[in-house]
Amino acid sequence: MSKDKDNKKQKEYTIASKNLERCLDNMTNAYSTYDCTGLIPSEPVNDAERESYNEVYNYLPPDSKA
Structure with missing residues (x-):
């Protein structure tokens, strides 16, 4: 070249x-x-699991009772 x-x-x-x-x-x-997209692979099956995810990353709106 x-x-x-x-x-x-x-x-x-x-x-x-x-x-x-x-x-x-x-x-x-x-x-x-x-x-934290992809944090939760499926819907939590109980309150303990939901709270566990929430300890890692507060993903719920403040007034949510999900």
Whole structure:
């Protein structure tokens, strides 16, 4: 390959890398990144199980009696 083609490919790679980095940065700022999504695999079967999940992560609204 010629030197110009090598330089062009390197610039394209650099631009693509920066775009990917920006996309990943935006994704890590998503709310769900910091949330415990998937915490509860199925509905708790009793109050003790519900309370146990709630000790790990307070997922219920304040007035909820779920």
